[in-house]
Each structure stands twice: as structure tokens, then as C-alpha cells.
Amino acid sequence: MKTIKRIMAALICMTIALTGIPISVKAADSSGSMSTEMETNSELFITLEENKDYRWNVNDNAEKNSVVHLDSSEGNNCRFRLDHIENEWYGIKHIKVDGTDRFADVDGKSKDSGAVLHLWESSDSEVKGNNHRQFAFYYIGNDANGNARYYIKNRNSGKWIGYEGKLNNNNPKIIQTDESNRKVWLITKSVVPLTGKESQVLKEEDTSAICEIHEAGKLDALNRASNIAVPGSCPTFQVMGITSKWKLKWIPEYHAYQIDAVSDGESKTNLSLDVEGESGKLWASVNIWTTEKFDRNQNTSQLWRFFKQKDGTYKIQNARTGWYIENRVPSLVFGKEGMNVELSILAGNTAETAYSYANEWMAGIPDEALLSSINIPATHDTGTAGVVEDLVPSVSITSCQNLYYDEQLNMGARSFDIRANATKDDASAADVKIVHGGELWQCQEKNGNDLTLQSILNTSLGFLEKHKSETVILTVKPDAGSTIGLEHAVAEFIEKNKRMLMKFKDAFDAGDKEGYEKLENLAKMAKKDFSKFNSENFVNFCQRYGYNHGYAWNGQWKGGSKKKATARGVKIGASKTKVQKAYGELTWKKCTSKDPFSKMKGLKKNKVKTYGDAVYGKYRIRFYLNSKKKVVAIIFACNISKIKKKHLKKYM
Numbered sequence: 342m343k344t345i346k347r348i349m350a351a352l353i354c355m356t357i358a359l360t361g362i363p364i365s366v367k368a369a370d371s372s373g374s375m376s377t378e379m380e381t382n383s384e385l386f387i388t389l390e391e392n393k394d395y396r397w398n399v400n401d402n403a404e405k406n407s408v409v410h411l412d413s414s415e416g417n418n419c420r421f422r423l424d425h426i427e428n429e430w431y432g433i434k435h436i437k438v439d440g441t442d443r444f445a446d447v448d449g450k451s452k453d454s455g456a457v458l459h460l461w462e463s464s465d466s467e468v469k470g471n472n473h474r475q476f477a478f479y480y481i482g483n484d485a486n487g488n489a490r491y492y493i494k495n496r497n498s499g500k501w502i503g504y505e506g507k508l509n510n511n512n513p514k515i516i517q518t519d520e521s522n523r524k525v526w527l528i529t530k531s532v533v534p535l536t537g538k539e540s541q542v543l544k545e546e547d548t549s550a551i552c553e554i555h556e557a558g559k560l561d562a563l564n565r566a567s568n569i570a571v572p573g574s575c576p577t578f579q580v581m582g583i584t585s586k587w588k589l590k591w592i593p594e595y596h597a598y599q600i601d602a603v604s605d606g607e608s609k610t611n612l613s614l615d616v617e618g619e620s621g622k623l624w625a626s627v628n629i630w631t632t633e634k635f636d637r638n639q640n641t642s643q644l645w646r647f648f649k650q651k652d653g654t655y656k657i658q659n660a661r662t663g664w665y666i667e668n669r670v671p672s673l674v675f676g677k678e679g680m681n682v683e684l685s686i687l688a689g690n691t692a693e694t695a696y697s698y699a700n701e702w703m704a705g706i707p708d709e710a711l712l713s714s715i716n717i718p719a720t721h722d723t724g725t726a727g728v729v730e731d732l733v734p735s736v737s738i739t740s741c742q743n744l745y746y747d748e749q750l751n752m753g754a755r756s757f758d759i760r761a762n763a764t765k766d767d768a769s770a771a772d773v774k775i776v777h778g779g780e781l782w783q784c785q786e787k788n789g790n791d792l793t794l795q796s797i798l799n800t801s802l803g804f805l806e807k808h809k810s811e812t813v814i815l816t817v818k819p820d821a822g823s824t825i826g827l828e829h830a831v832a833e834f835i836e837k838n839k840r841m842l843m844k845f846k847d848a849f850d851a852g853d854k855e856g857y858e859k860l861e862n863l864a865k866m867a868k869k870d871f872s873k874f875n876s877e878n879f880v881n882f883c884q885r886y887g888y889n890h891g892y893a894w895n896g897q898w899k900g901g902s903k904k905k906a907t908a909r910g911v912k913i914g915a916s917k918t919k920v921q922k923a924y925g926e927l928t929w930k931k932c933t934s935k936d937p938f939s940k941m942k943g944l945k946k947n948k949v950k951t952y953g954d955a956v957y958g959k960y961r962i963r964f965y966l967n968s969k970k971k972v973v974a975i976i977f978a979c980n981i982s983k984i985k986k987k988h989l990k991k992y993m
Contacts, residue, residue: 372492372520373479375429383530384420384436384641390490390525392508393534394663397421397515399460403437409445409458409515411504414533414662415622420640421445424465430475430496432468435460438619438640446474447517452498454522455505458515472497481525486537487596488527502526531641532595532660539596540649542589542684544694549590550686551607551748556668557654557681563587565612565629568604572612572630575672583743586687587614592635597644597660602629606727607787616642616675621662627673647684654681687748696807699751704810717814719756720749724775724792727785739782746797750804756814761794763819763826767909770795770830779821798834829908832958837925871954871963871976876938878989883978892984898943898965898974907962907975917970920953924962927953932965938976947973 387397389411398412398419412419420436424444433445443460450473461467461474468474475496483489493502501523505514527534543550554563556578564582566574579585588601600614615630619640633643644660656679657666665679686698706715722741726748744752762774773794775784784792794817801813819827871879883894897905899913906912909923921927929951932939936952939945949965956962961981965974 372494373481376478376480376491377429379423379425379431379478380528380530381423381425381431383635384422386419386529386531386533387421388527388529388534389504389508390484390527393527395508398512399435403435403440403443403460405443405461407435407443407460409435409460410512411508411515412512414664417619417621419621420531424468426465426468426475429477431478432465432474433476444468444474446471447495447498450497451517452500454500454516454518456498456500456517457505458502458517476502478528484527484534486535488529488534491526491528492523493526530595531635532597532644533658533663535596538648540647540655542598542647542655542686543591544689544697546691546694547591547689549588549690550688550694550698551586551603552589552687553585553685554587554657555683555685557652557683563682565602568610570602570610570612570629573617573628575626575628576614577671577673578668585743589686592644595635595641595644595660597646599632599643600645601632606785606789613643614645616659616662620675621664623664623675623677624669625664625675627666627675650681652681653683655684656681685752687744688751695747696751696804699804699808699811700753701808701810702753703755703812712812717756718754719758719814720754721758722777723749723757723759724784724797725777725782727787727789727792728777728782739777741777745787746792747800747804750800750813755812757797757816759794759797759815759817760820761817761827762822763824763830764822766823766826766829768823768826768830770798770834773827773830774822776820794830794834802838825908828958832960833909835958836956871938871961871978871981874937874984874986874989876941879937879978879984882984882989892978892980894976894978896941896943896974896976899947901943907977908957908960911964911972911975913972913975915972917966917972920955920964920972924955924957927955927964929953929966938963944974949974 389395394413395411396414396416396419397409398416399409400407401418403418418435418437422434422436422442424432424434426432434442435445436442441463443463444467445458446461448457448459473495477494477496479492479494481490481492494500495502495517498517500517501520503516503518503522503524505516507513529535555561559578560580561578562582562585563576564579565576565584568584570584584602584604586603586607588603588607590599590601592599602610602612602614604610611632612629613632615628617626617628619642630643633640635641641661642659646658646660648656648658650656658664658679659666659675662675664675664677666673666682667676667678667680669676689695689697720742723746724742725740726742726745728739742749746757749757760776760778762776764772764774771793775792775794775797776782777784786792786796797815801815805811805813817827817831880894883892886892897913907923911920911923917929930953931951932949939949944965947965948967950968952963952965954961954963959979960977961979962975962977964972965976967973
């Protein structure tokens with residue numbers, strides 16, 4: 342017998358562990374377990390399980406002697422809070438907007454079935470020692486959607502909580518009753534019970550994300566009146582609005598989102614999508630209001646849930662009332678059916694999710710399709726979402742875009758207009774500012790820093806790494822500054838990232854022989870260097886054709902007459918370190934008699950030991966070093982990849 346008891350005890354412990362029931366409960370009967378860890382720091386809704394359209398409410402005035410009853414979500418006096426009295430006993434306190442909060446108790450301290458619950462005292466001290474104002478909550482597990490289920494018992498009478506009569510829209514009173522008539526109550530943290538159909542629209546890694554909300558099938562996006570909109574103003578759907586960005590912020594303890602308004606630079610406005618007057622009534626207006634903190638006394642009308650429809654659109658539900666957003670010009674309102682919207686997540690808030698919301702629409706294009714045969718979404722003056730001088734974006738003549746570059750990529754654009762201002766002749770990509778119409782109109786990042794070509798290029802690479810089926814087309818042109826500097830910056834970037842050329846071969850299917858061979862040839866051309874040609878023939882060829890045909894060469898060495906610096910400032914006498922700092926890591930080879938240039942007088946005189954070739958845009962540059970690893974000779978040419986051996990044979 343002892344063995345059986347031990348087995349039963351073990352099974353009970355396992356059941357408690359598996360169902361997630363708090364360990365600090367007292368064993369009870371079939372009624373469940375009396376919870377000693379009820380939520381006391383937030384407002385609560387008490388909803389009837391058998392019909393979730395009904396929840397606890399009180400009379401409109403919510404004064405002393407107001408009867409607690411069931412009402413639909415339109416009832417405004419449905420906010421309660423639990424105050425812990427002692428052990429497993431709690432006071433149920435109604436929260437009144439702009440009024441006195443009062444505790445529920447059993448009318449007349451009655452112990453009879455049918456006695457009504459009403460509001461009375463407001464002080465915790467009046468609950469202690471008054472058992473008719475104290476209640477226990479018997480946890481009986483969660484429903485299939487995760488809502489906690491309870492029976493409720495009054496301490497004074499030992500009776501259970503149910504309701505009077507039938508659910509026929511007559512606001513039945515909450516009463517104490519015997520066990521056979523008790524009801525199951527869903528107690529949720531300031532939101533309507535979960536249905537299991539709610540959509541998690543953000544990636545698990547994202548706690549927030551910038552989005553746009555469009556009316557389904559239309560260009561109209563949800564906009565505020567302006568960047569300086571005030572609390573109480575109503576958002577509307579507009580085609581050409583300039584305040585269409587919202588931040589979705591996941592509030593996990595409520596299983597809902599806060600929808601925050603953001604201004605230029607996607608900075609905080611301290612405004613969120615809300616409901617006028619905290620109303621739960623049908624057709625109440627949806628507006629924006631000061632962003633709430635969800636503590637024990639705050640309303641939660643700023644919480645929203647998304648329900649995905651069969652066609653991929655969404656309906657947005659207010660998590661406090663259960664009503665849906667509908668568009669009734671000139672404002673949004675609560676409705677039973679709700680409107681269908683398209684949700685565009687512009688970018689995730691982590692490195693892992695930065696480009697994870699993008700649609701790979703180019704994946705469906707046949708590989709043999711010509712670029713010229715494709716309609717490619719493009720943006721004009723791509724970098725102008727943020728412009729320094731735009732004090733009033735709504736009347737801006739310089740801000741051509743509302744979305745930043747990464748957001749444009751995620752929305753599906755693949756061709757971009759990049760207007761540049763290289764600040765110096767030997768500029769790197771980081772030195773090239775993105776502008777509009779000249780130096781005066783400097784474009785900015787989301788964080789307020791100057792937007793640079795480096796940022797554009799890095800974003801492009803990051804996007805392509807995540808979406809290998811896509812192609813990004815950048816048209817880069819000078820709007821101001823040095824044209825030479827811009828060419829220098831682009832060439833430098835290509836050189837530093839040339840290894841990616843070989844990586845792209847992986848994108849070709851093994852069966853795509855033609856595509857693979859084309860890429861192989863391109864890679865070979867990029868690697869072509871001086872070693873392919875006899876020095877005399879090469880020099881003669883370049884001198885004969887010169888710049889007229891795009892070919893040119895030059896040479897300089899220590900002791901010679903030509904001692905100019907390269908485009909990146911490397912001169913005769915520079916160290917090996919300086920060369921590699923300017924042109925990246927080079928492969929250095931030992932000079933031998935087989936080097937076609939080894940017999941040139943300038944090289945022989947300076948006793949060269951090693952050489953390394955660099956690629957800079959259309960230029961190929963060879964640096965010769967002496968035994969001290971100093972540059973003693975430089976040879977460079979342009980368009981070398983276009984020179985064929987058949988051309989050189991003519992000048993042997």
C-alpha cells in the first residue's frame with residue numbers, strides 16, 4: 342500500500358511539472374488548485390469562457406453599490422486589478438478612469454446563493470478582516486489558445502462565482518452560487534482572450550521594426566497629418582503622404598503590438614495608435630495619443646493584433662476591445678468586420694533580419710532573359726530620404742524618397758540613382774558623400790550621419806549576400822566634387838571586393854555551362870597582367886595607339902626623369918606597407934630573367950628584387966621593390982585587359 346501511495350504522489354508531482362502549474366499552490370479538489378501567485382501589477386479582464394463576448398463590467402458611474410455584471414466589449418468599465426490580501430485570498434478591485442477605484446464584495450455579507458457582487462470600499466484595509474470582500478482563484482489549466490482558466494470562490498460564503506439568468510443581452514449580474522452553477526473565467530492581462538489565429542508578423546529575433554500599412558489593393562498608406570501631429574489627431578490613408586512610417590513594437594506579456602508613430606530619421610515621436618477616449622464602443626474613432634507605459638493603472642487601448650487572411654492581407658484588431666480597424670472617411674473607426682490591409686515590413690532591427698522581409702521577385706525570371714527585357718523598379722535620387730536642410734519635409738523639393746536605401750531594397754526596388762560628391766581626388770568610398778543637386782543638399786543616414794557611397798555599397802553587398810537570386814543596379818554619377826575622386830573610389834571598392842567575383846560562380850548551376858564559361862572569362866580578364874606581353878612590343882603598341890584607343894602606359898623609376906605619384910599617392914621610395922595600404926594585399930613575386938620587363942634599363946640599374954601587380958579600375962600597376970622593400974620602379978597602363986597578343990604581333 343505504501344508503494345502505491347508513493348507512486349501516486351510521484352504521478353501528481355509529474356502532472357504539476359508538466360502542466361506548468363506554479364509550485365506555490367495548495368492542493369484542492371476537482372475544482373483545481375488555489376493559486377497564490379495571481380498577477381497583481383497589471384489591470385485584468387475577467388472574461389466568460391463559454392461566451393468570450395462577455396466580460397465583467399460595472400454600472401456606468403462605478404460608484405459605491407454599482408452592480409458587477411456581464412457586458413460586451415463595448416462596456417467601458419471592464420478594468421479590474423487583484424490586490425493580494427493574505428495566503429491565497431485576493432481583493433478584486435475595479436479600476437475607474439478619472440474616479441475612485443473600489444473593491445467588489447458580496448452584497449450584505451450574504452452566504453446565500455444568488456447574492457449579487459457589487460462595488461463598495463476603496464481601501465485595502467477595509468478588505469482585510471472582511472471575508473465577503475476576499476476571493477480565491479482555482480487554476481484549472483490553460484485553454485487550447487493559452488488563456489488561463491479559473492474558478493472563483495468567495496471566502497465568506499464558500500460559494501462559487503457565476504452569473505444570474507441567461508445571456509440574452511440584458512447584462513446578467515455576477516452572483517455567488519453553488520458548485521453546479523459555477524462558471525469558468527478567463528483572466529487575461531488587459532487584453533481580450535487569445536483565439537489562436539493571431540499572426541506573429543515580425544521575425545522571432547525582432548522586437549520592433551519599421552513598417553508601412555497600406556489599404557489592400559491600393560497605394561494609400563496610413564499617414565499622420567504631419568511630423569508635428571499632436572495627441573488626439575486622426576491618421577488617414579493617403580496616396581502621397583510623407584508620414585507613413587510606423588514602428589511595430591512587440592509587447593510579449595500582452596501578446597500584442599504597439600504601433601508607434603516615427604518622424605524623419607525614424608526617430609521617436611512619443612505618439613502611438615490609440616482609441617479616442619479609451620472607448621470600447623463600436624464606431625469609436627482611432628487616433629494617436631501619447632505613448633503609454635503598461636503599468637497597473639494604465640489603459641491598454643494602444644495594443645493591437647494582426648490576423649492574416651487567406652489572400653495574404655491582414656486585419657488589425659484592438660487587443661483591448663476585440664474590434665477591428667475600419668476606414669470610414671475622414672477617420673478610422675472600430676468595426677465588427679474590419680478592413681483588409683497590406684503590411685510592409687521595411688527592415689528588421691537585427692543584423693540577421695535586416696533583409697529578411699524582402700521578396701525575391703527576381704528568382705522567377707528565366708536565366709536566359711536579357712536585362713533589357715525586364716521591367717525593373719527603380720528610384721530617383723535614391724539617397725534623399727533624409728536631407729540636412731529639409732526642415733519641413735512635406736514641402737521639400739530635395740527629398741525625393743520616403744524610404745532609406747535598405748528599405749527600398751526590401752520593398753522590391755533593384756535599380757538606383759546615386760548622386761555623388763567626392764571630396765578629394767584620391768577619395769575612398771567613405772569620402773564620397775551622397776547629395777542632391779550639389780554640395781548644399783547633403784543626404785543623411787537614419788542616425789543623422791552623412792550618407793556615403795561606402796554605406797550604399799556595403800548595404801548592397803549585405804542584401805545580395807542574403808538574397809543571391811537578386812541583382813542590384815547602381816548608376817553612380819557626380820553631382821558635385823571631384824570626378825577623378827569618384828572614379829578612384831569606385832575602382833578601389835571593386836579591387837577590394839574582387840574576390841567576390843569568383844564566389845559568384847557558385848550561383849551558377851553546374852548545368853549552365855555557357856553562363857559559367859562567361860564568368861570564367863570575365864575573371865581571367867580581370868586578372869590579366871603585364872607578364873602576358875613582351876615589354877618592347879607592349880610599350881610600342883601602347884605608344885602607337887595611346888589614349889585615342891584607350892591604351893596608355895607609363896613608367897618611372899628611381900633616378901629617372903618621371904617621379905610622379907600614382908592616383909593613390911604612392912611614389913618612388915615608398916615602403917611595401919604603404920603600397921598595400923593604398924592598393925590592398927598584393928601577391929609579390931621574385932624578379933627573374935623571365936620577367937619580360939627585366940631587361941629595361943631603369944629596372945636593371947635599380948636592382949629590383951620583387952614585384953607585385955595591383956588593379957585600380959581600368960589601370961594595372963606594377964610596383965618593383967629593392968632588397969630594402971622600397972619602391973624603386975613603377976609601371977602602369979590602362980585598358981590592359983583589352984590588349985590581345987594578336988595586336989602585339991604587328992609590332993615585333
